[in-house]
Amino acid sequence: MMMQTERILLRPWRENDAETLFRYASDPEVGPRAGWPPHQSVEESRGIIRTLFSGEGMWAVEWKATGETIGCVGYLPSSHSNLAIADDECEVGYWIARPFWGRGICSEALRLVVDHCFLVKGFTVLWGDYFPENPASGRVMEKCGFHDTGRVTLCPSLEVGADRPVRIMRLDNPTH
Numbered sequence: 001m002m003m004q005t006e007r008i009l010l011r012p013w014r015e016n017d018a019e020t021l022f023r024y025a026s027d028p029e030v031g032p033r034a035g036w037p038p039h040q041s042v043e044e045s046r047g048i049i050r051t052l053f054s055g056e057g058m059w060a061v062e063w064k065a066t067g068e069t070i071g072c073v074g075y076l077p078s079s080h081s082n083l084a085i086a087d088d089e090c091e092v093g094y095w096i097a098r099p100f101w102g103r104g105i106c107s108e109a110l111r112l113v114v115d116h117c118f119l120v121k122g123f124t125v126l127w128g129d130y131f132p133e134n135p136a137s138g139r140v141m142e143k144c145g146f147h148d149t150g151r152v153t154l155c156p157s158l159e160v161g162a163d164r165p166v167r168i169m170r171l172d173n174p175t176h
Contacts, residue, residue, distance in 0.1 A: 033095070036159050074094075129166035
């Protein structure tokens with residue numbers, strides 16, 4: 001399934017995205033902010049596309065002006081979430097390449113995913129979390145209607161930052 005706005009296209013990942021993914025995901029400023037280590041090779045990026053990015057609910061963020069893959073957005077069902085959530089809830093996540101920071105692209109992509117999660121998948125609640133030292137990530141969720149629950153937790157399954165607390169955000173489905 002694909003979704004789009006004027007500026008971006010959300011589409012399934014392709015193996016030929018590996019070189020572009022590596023270029024941006026090897027940046028040491030990107031992955032650790034989202035809980036994963038910088039990619040070390042194109043082959044590692046290709047493997048991540050084949051495994052983590054190939055499932056339902058994960059999209060490549062393509063910059064329509066150039067056709068370049070500039071990030072990732074998606075949702076995790078309760079069985080794969082970093083948070084203890086109900087079966088009819090999911091956790092959202094996203095990252096964007098550093099050259100595209102500060103342009104509202106993550107919020108634009110997340111709004112598409114929020115609509116998909118509520119209108120197509122029928123989730124009752126969406127959850128998100130972010131490291132307090134990355135407040136821009138929290139602002140992305142706020143722009144999409146999430147509110148800060150006031151709760152913090154650890155996410156032991158993260159490869160980077162498992163020992164650092166995250167703030168928990170929540171968005172209720174307006175139709176429930």
